[in-house]
Amino acid sequence: MRKKEIRPEKKQLVDDLGRLIGSSEAMFLVSYKGLKVADFSELRNGLAELNSECHVIPNRLFKRAAAECGLDSVAGYPLTGDSALITGGDDAAAVAKAARKFATDHSALQFKLGVLGEQLLDPDEIEQLAKLPGREILLAQLLGVLQAPARNAAGVLYNRLASIVYALDAYYRGRN
Numbered sequence: 001m002r003k004k005e006i007r008p009e010k011k012q013l014v015d016d017l018g019r020l021i022g023s024s025e026a027m028f029l030v031s032y033k034g035l036k037v038a039d040f041s042e043l044r045n046g047l048a049e050l051n052s053e054c055h056v057i058p059n060r061l062f063k064r065a066a067a068e069c070g071l072d073s074v075a076g077y078p079l080t081g082d083s084a085l086i087t088g089g090d091d092a093a094a095v096a097k098a099a100r101k102f103a104t105d106h107s108a109l110q111f112k113l114g115v116l117g118e119q120l121l122d123p124d125e126i127e128q129l130a131k132l133p134g135r136e137i138l139l140a141q142l143l144g145v146l147q148a149p150a151r152n153a154a155g156v157l158y159n160r161l162a163s164i165v166y167a168l169d170a171y172y173r174g175r176n
Contacts, residue, residue, distance in 0.1 A: 010061060014064050014068065015065075017062055020053070020088075021065055021071065023087070023088070027085060029062070029086075030084050030099065031081055031083065032108060032109055033082045035106060035109060040084075043099075043102050047095065050088075050094055050098060051088055052098075053087055053088050055087075057085045062085065071118065073118075074115055074120060077113055083112060090135070092116055092129065093132040093135065094134055094135065097132075113126075114126040
């Protein structure tokens with residue numbers, strides 16, 4: 001079956017959505033029905049601080065853009081109702097956390113799905129991602145884990161060396 005041709009302005013929108021999808025490691029699709037314009041602006045401003053963006057999108061064109069970007073699991077995901085796409089940001093957990101915090105204050109915003117890399121996330125998994133510590137904290141924890149073996153080895157070597165020094169000290173004191 002041949003794909004139906006779309007109008008040039010819709011093709012441009014699909015291309016723009018494809019660029020958003022392709023340039024973002026993580027994205028979240030949310031429902032915003034009932035959100036006031038001022039609240040939506042507040043959400044966008046909060047996300048902008050994280051180098052993230054939020055765009056209202058048509059579901060059908062989003063699915064088409066996802067298919068063109070090779071995200072078949074997203075293209076096949078059933079979407080209904082109004083949708084907004086949150087993309088960008090250097091820290092996916094921080095973006096999810098900001099959207100989750102906004103959603104707790106504004107019940108109109110609800111997660112529909114998320115994508116992290118090529119992994120499809122359901123709303124519960126997005127909640128778990130939002131509960132993770134920030135990127136800097138995770139990196140510091142990783143560094144601590146990586147340094148632990150070297151620190152332990154240094155402690156063992158120090159104790160061995162110290163025991164030799166103590167034995168020599170005891171020997172020479174015993175001779176005097």
